Amino acid sequence: MVLKETINNDIYPSDYTGLIKKCLRLWGHRIANSLGVLIIEFRDNINEKSNFKVKFYLGDKEYLVLKVKGGMGKLTRTKYLVNEDMIYRYDWRSNFWYRFFRIVNFSAKLAIFVCKTVPGGQLALPCLYAINAGTMVMKRMIKYDKPVITWDKRKCINY
Secondary structure: OEEEEEEEEOOOOHHHHHOOOOOOOOHOOOHHHHHHHHHHHHHHHOOOOOOOEEEEEEEEEEEEEEEEOOOOOOOOOOOEEOOEEEEEEOOOOOHHHHHHHHHHHHHHHHHHHHHHHHHOOOHEEEEEEHHHHHHHHHHHOOOOOOOOOEEEHHHHOOO
């Protein structure tokens, strides 16, 4: 049985504690202790407060799915997978936004070129320059180059 929990606002440390208590009531001490360690490690290593989804696994079995709503919904939701070995960020949007801004930037440059050659097209140039500049700013603001693995327990074993 998979416990699916949804939180509509920002998440706080007390919410993680309540989640561990629900796991304790549902599966008992052995599983809840293992899941509690994973939940606490996720809370301490990831600075997300809203709009993310995380799945907790013990071995190959999925035990807990936590969805925190907020922001722009599915369009900007970050997804994580947590097991005993690592916290893995699997997010298709980073590549999507990178490609989207490249296409918009290329289209704006092409439109600028066309407007410079067509008589009367100079009227649209200020708007096209603004679009081009805006996409460059947004491209730098969106962190599409974050590492996929944000924390790996295997590197900490030698300590």
